[in-house]
Amino acid sequence: xxxxxxxxxxxxxxxxxxxxxxxxxxxxxxxxxxxxxxxxxxxxxxxxxxxxxxxxxxxxxxxxxxxxxxxxxxxxxxxxxxxxxxxxxxxxxxxxxxxxxxxxxxxxxxxxxxxxxxxxxxxxxxxxxxxxxxxxxxxxxxxxxxxxxxx
Amino acid sequence: xxxxxxxxxxxxxxxxxxxxxxxxxxxxxxxxxxxxxxxxxxxxxxxxxxxxxxxxxxxxxxxxxxxxxxxxxxxxxxxxxxxxxxxxxxxxxxxxxxxxxxxxxxxxxxxxxxxxxxxxxxxxxxxxxxxxxxxxxxxxxxxxxxxxxxxxxxxxxxxxxxxxxxxxxxxxxxxxxxxxxxxxxxxxxxxxxxxxxxxxxxxxxxxxxxxxxxxxxxxxxxxxxxxxxxxxxxxxxxxxxxxxxxxxxxxxxxxxxxxxxxxxxxxxxxxxxxxxxxxxxxxxxxxxxxxxxxxxxxxxxxxxxxxxxxxxxxxxxxxxxxxxxxxxxxxxxxxxxxxxxxxxxxxxxxxxxxxxxxxxxxxxxxxxxxxxxxxxxxxxxxxxxxxxxxxxxxxxxxxxxxxxxxxxxxxxxxxxxxxxxxxxxxxxxxxxxxxxxxxxxxxxxxxxxxxxxxxxxxxxxxxxxxxxxxxxxxxxxxxxxxxxxxxxxxxxxxxxxxxxxxxxxxxxxxxxxxxxxxxxxxxxxxxxxxxxxxxxxxxxxxxxxxxxxxxxxxxxxxxxxxxxxxxxxxxxxxxxxxxxxxxxxxxxxxxxxxxxxxxxxxxxxxxxxxxxxxxxxxxxxxxxxxxxxxxxxxxxxxxxxxxxxxx
Numbered sequence: 001x002x003x004x005x006x007x008x009x010x011x012x013x014x015x016x017x018x019x020x021x022x023x024x025x026x027x028x029x030x031x032x033x034x035x036x037x038x039x040x041x042x043x044x045x046x047x048x049x050x051x052x053x054x055x056x057x058x059x060x061x062x063x064x065x066x067x068x069x070x071x072x073x074x075x076x077x078x079x080x081x082x083x084x085x086x087x088x089x090x091x092x093x094x095x096x097x098x099x100x101x102x103x104x105x106x107x108x109x110x111x112x113x114x115x116x117x118x119x120x121x122x123x124x125x126x127x128x129x130x131x132x133x134x135x136x137x138x139x140x141x142x143x144x145x146x147x148x149x150x151x
Numbered sequence: 152x153x154x155x156x157x158x159x160x161x162x163x164x165x166x167x168x169x170x171x172x173x174x175x176x177x178x179x180x181x182x183x184x185x186x187x188x189x190x191x192x193x194x195x196x197x198x199x200x201x202x203x204x205x206x207x208x209x210x211x212x213x214x215x216x217x218x219x220x221x222x223x224x225x226x227x228x229x230x231x232x233x234x235x236x237x238x239x240x241x242x243x244x245x246x247x248x249x250x251x252x253x254x255x256x257x258x259x260x261x262x263x264x265x266x267x268x269x270x271x272x273x274x275x276x277x278x279x280x281x282x283x284x285x286x287x288x289x290x291x292x293x294x295x296x297x298x299x300x301x302x303x304x305x306x307x308x309x310x311x312x313x314x315x316x317x318x319x320x321x322x323x324x325x326x327x328x329x330x331x332x333x334x335x336x337x338x339x340x341x342x343x344x345x346x347x348x349x350x351x352x353x354x355x356x357x358x359x360x361x362x363x364x365x366x367x368x369x370x371x372x373x374x375x376x377x378x379x380x381x382x383x384x385x386x387x388x389x390x391x392x393x394x395x396x397x398x399x400x401x402x403x404x405x406x407x408x409x410x411x412x413x414x415x416x417x418x419x420x421x422x423x424x425x426x427x428x429x430x431x432x433x434x435x436x437x438x439x440x441x442x443x444x445x446x447x448x449x450x451x452x453x454x455x456x457x458x459x460x461x462x463x464x465x466x467x468x469x470x471x472x473x474x475x476x477x478x479x480x481x482x483x484x485x486x487x488x489x490x491x492x493x494x495x496x497x498x499x500x501x502x503x504x505x506x507x508x509x510x511x512x513x514x515x516x517x518x519x520x521x522x523x524x525x526x527x528x529x530x531x532x533x534x535x536x537x538x539x540x541x542x543x544x545x546x547x548x549x550x551x552x553x554x555x556x557x558x559x560x561x562x563x564x565x566x567x568x569x570x571x572x573x574x575x576x577x578x579x580x581x582x583x584x585x586x587x588x589x590x591x592x593x594x595x596x597x598x599x600x601x602x603x604x605x606x607x608x609x610x611x612x613x614x615x616x617x618x619x620x621x622x623x624x625x626x627x628x629x630x631x632x633x634x635x636x637x638x639x640x641x642x643x644x645x646x647x648x649x650x651x652x653x654x655x656x657x658x659x660x661x662x663x664x665x666x667x668x669x670x671x672x673x674x675x676x677x678x679x680x681x682x683x684x685x686x687x688x689x690x691x692x693x694x695x696x697x698x699x700x701x702x703x704x705x706x707x708x709x710x711x712x713x714x715x716x717x718x719x720x721x722x723x724x725x726x727x728x729x730x731x732x733x734x735x736x737x738x739x740x741x742x743x744x745x746x747x748x749x750x751x752x753x754x755x756x757x758x759x760x761x762x763x764x765x766x767x768x769x770x771x772x773x774x775x776x777x778x779x780x781x782x783x784x785x786x787x788x789x790x791x792x793x794x795x796x797x798x
Contacts, residue, residue, distance in 0.1 A: 025309045029286065032305040036284035044419040046341070047291040049324045050394060050427025051416035055288060057313025060306035064286035124287065125417040 004102035007070045010141055015062050017137040022059040029063045037095045039068045042123040052125050058134075061126075066138060067099060069116035073109040074098045103145070110142045156505040158399050158440040159331075160594040164447075164502070165393040167495040169336050171454055172385040174491050176347045177230045178460040179378040182533040183351035184229025185464075186371070189222050191358060196781070203777040208747045208770050215773050223471040229351060236346040237339060244338055245294045252302055253283030261311045267319045270404040271326035277301050281308075288318060292325045292334045299334055301325050320401070320408035327400035333393045344386045352379050374533045378460070383424065385453060391428045395436045395443055402437050410437065441506035446499040451517040452524040454496045455574075458488045459528015462616045467534060478617050478636060485613030489605040496521050497581050497604045501597050504585030511582045511666075518578025522571040525612065529619055558622045565629035566619060573611045576673070580607070580652055583666050587658040603655070610648060614641075624717070633684045642685035649674050649681075700733065706742040710775035721768055727756040730764055737771070744774050 005013075008030055015023050044050060055061070071078065081094040105113070117138050121131035189195070195218060202214035248254075257279040260268075268276050275297040285304025294300040301322070311318045328334050352375050359371035401409045413434045419427065428436075436442050465484035473480045500514045558566070581604055588596035618636045637645070653674040659667040700712035700720050713720060722729025730752045737749025751767035754760070 019313075022309075022313065025312070029306055029309060032283060033286060040285065040287055042287075042420050043422050044426045045289060045291065046390070046426055047293070047337070048289045048419070049321055049397075049412075050419050051321070051412060051430065052419055053288050053314070053317045053321065053412060054415045054417065055310060055314045055317060057310050059309050059313070060286040060288075123420070125420075 004104060005145060006102055007067060007099045010070075010103065010145070011062050011066045013141045013144075014066060014134075014137045015059055017140065018058045018062070018133065022057060025059040026063065029060055033063045033067050034096050034099055037067060037071060037092070037099060039120075040064065042125075054127065062134070065117050065120050065134065066113075068120060069113040069138075070103070071095055071098060072116045073105065073112040105142070105145070107146070110146060113142060114139050156441050156444060156507075158396070158443060160505060161498060161502050161597055162494070163331065163392070163396045164443060164450075164499070165331070165333055165389055165396050166336070167498050168385060168389045168392055168450065169340050170491040171450070171457055171495045172340050172382065172389055173343060174461060174488070175378065175382050175385055175453075175457040176233060176343045178457060178464060178532075179347055179375070179382065180229035180233045180351045181226050181461075181464050182229070182374075182378075183355045184226030184232075185534055186355050187358065188225045188228060191362070194780075195222065199777065200781045203781045206743060208744055208751065211744055211774070212766070212770055215777070219471045223468040226468070232350050233343065233346040236350060237342040240342040240345070241295065241335070241338060244342075245298075245300065248293050248302065249280065249300075252280070254280035254302055255283075257281040257303060261308065263311060263315050263319050264322060267322050267405065268326065271323065271330060272404070273326065273329055275299070277326070277329055279303060281305060288314070288321060290321050290325050292328050293338070294334070296332070296335050299329050316408045316411055320405060320412035323401035323405035323409055324397050324412070327397035328393065330400045331393070331396050333396065337389065337393060340386055340389050344382055347382055348379070371533070374531060377531060378533075381453065381456060385457075387424045387426060388450070388453075390426050392443075394427050395433060398433050398437050399440055399443075410434070413437065444502040444506050445510070446496075446503040446513050446517040448513075448517055448520045450499060451496050451520040451578075452527075454492055455521040455524015455526075456528040456531065457524075458492045458521075458612065459525040460532045461488050461528075462525075462612050463529055463532035464534055466613075466616050466620070478613065478638075478641065481617035481620075482609060482613035485611070485616065486605065486609030489608035489612060492521075492608055493601050493605040496578070497601065497608070498597070500578055500581045501585045501589070501594075501600070504582065504589050505594070509582070509586060511579070511586075514578050514582035515575050518575035519571055521578065522574035525570055525574065525615070526567055529616065558619070559628070562622045562629045562632060566615070566622060566632070570611075570615045573615070577604070577607050577611060580604075580656075580670070583656050583659060583663075583670060586663055586666065587656050590662070591658055600655075603651070607648065607652070610644070637681060637684040639685045642681040645681045646678055649677050700736055702736070704739050704741050706740050706745055706775075706778055709736065709740055709745065710778055713771070713775050718768075721764075727759060730767075731756040733771075734767075742774070742778065745771070748774060 008026075011030070012023060012026060015026060042052065078091070078094045078098055081097070082091050114135060117135050118131060121134065126134075198218055199215070202211055202218065205211045205214055257264075260279060264279065277292070277294070277299040278301075280300050280302050282302055282305050286306045287304060288307060288310045289304045290307070291302050292299060293302060307318060328337075356372050356375050359368045359375075363371070398409060398413070413430055416430060418430050462481075462484050465487060466481045469480040469484050470477050473483065475483075496517065500517065503509060503514060581600070584600050584604075588600065614636050618632045621635055622632050653670060656667065656670050659670065700716065701708050703709060703712075720729070720733055722733075734749045734752030734756060737745045737752065740746060740749070748767050748770045751763060751770065755764035755767060
């Protein structure tokens, strides 16, 4: 059985599939994301421009989507870790830990990640083509991981 | 094809709507101050009881006047408290936002950012702050002038490499806000809404529902809810309009980028109320700015409602505080409100005139809508739309209830028609003035038109609201109300204003002869009508069936008679016989102050002094009010209306 990948390595592999020249942007984005992994709301911001721009760049989207989807899939484990502990700092620490540890996903969690990716794409009104492209790239990497983990 | 209008030739709509927002918040906070500091404190029962015990009329009048003046002034604490919170929040906001987003200065700036900021040609360039979070490409402006900042999502440098035109378009939009100088104003508006909700609306509804029965609690709650709705919709209107303005400004230096962003972007998910205009509307406005400049009927109605609420509240206060005749006090109230109203609704008409062809009909419709808003505001104003004394024993009745049931139907119909016609006429004049002067002197002519328009609005609103209060107090006929308000001196003022307004339209004679003739015909019809109305004798007794008090020595019975007959017992001006009868009756009453007031009436009748008679009347009305509320001598359940003091 090969070595398990971390979330960052999964993200790196997805970005490499979608747009390899953006891989170099990942370290900075990942550092910021790990510090603030709470999902960004897609609702109207009172003081913003009110526009969800159709971006060509992939790196921040993949970091945010895959990171968020992984956290959603590992929700039960994170809840278990923070049981009896109060405060957002403890929850954030648990999330950070979940994001930086090697991933051990079961089939159900992989399915959840794919579903969460599509749901987030819908929330920010990403075009269906781009959403499908992202979903396929993530699914491909998860499949590769599943195969490397073996039965 | 004519050149598109410059959307920034006159102050943009977002500025006007912000004035409207402050006006509405002020009105709501004013009533909250009145609620907590006067109504909910038993109308200062102890102090009033002390006044009622005084044996001399002069002392009683001084004492009760002092209380009324103080009660008129203390509600200012409401708006003052909201203003304080707004200022504190405004001072603290930049540091709090920077801290909340863990932001640090962005150094060095990407070249595209540098070029875009330079293109915006700002007097004081903003500081770009990089947040410690944010994977979507958002930005927003904050800070205080001249130290504005733009907060950038952490991912923005990444997008600057992959989507440079998108990032520069978003940055240009934010710089557009800075060019329009709407950042400080928007935060002030946001804090005003928050302050109003936290310090006025929520505590008031909470206080009413926990201390009153269901009916009065509902009366407070629904009026507060309507004012909150007005405040919220006005705020969202400000927010939406400023986005259009920022797009237009950004379009001046990054047109292709901003068009691209609006064409390819998607609308953020709407929450309860839409905070940004739809993208298709934004695109249309960017391509045809004239769409934003047309007079808005909704804006006119909202301005009318806000103005109606404030003039009603402010009129009662100034009438109590200022040592001037009621009409002058109401003119002052009307003028105070007229200035921001001119900057909202009046400016809207002039902005509309920048677009060719100018729809005069739409300006007239806006005037009609403004008048309708004033009517709604008069009925909605919390202080005067409810007979609070029905529920709160100590509540004063000085502010007559301006409700549909309180004004005789004939008078109500005439008054409604009058305000609708007058506001439509003022808006019509504004439209014609714009047609006459915009081509000749350009948008700067507004500087001269605005003060005169404010005077027109102030006179119209002041006269109408004092008439409404009179009509609600005494069940006057339309002729009597008109005669009371339009005295010969007032007729001179109105004639002078009409002539000045007509003379100001002289360039129309060459430019638009049809409109010039129409304006002359209307002015020619108005001038003799002022004279006719001012020469109409006041038919006081003709409008009141029972004009004599019951022949009794009991103060309670006399006061009941006063409440039923109202000012009819005072008689027509110059009717000294009525004052003599009143004086004799009061002199024999079983209350020493009423005896002394009776002597005053007799002296006024023998000397023919109107001033002394008016003073005695005020003392009589107040004494009956005190006897009822603090001595249990008079009737326990007073029938509205409350007789008017000082007329």
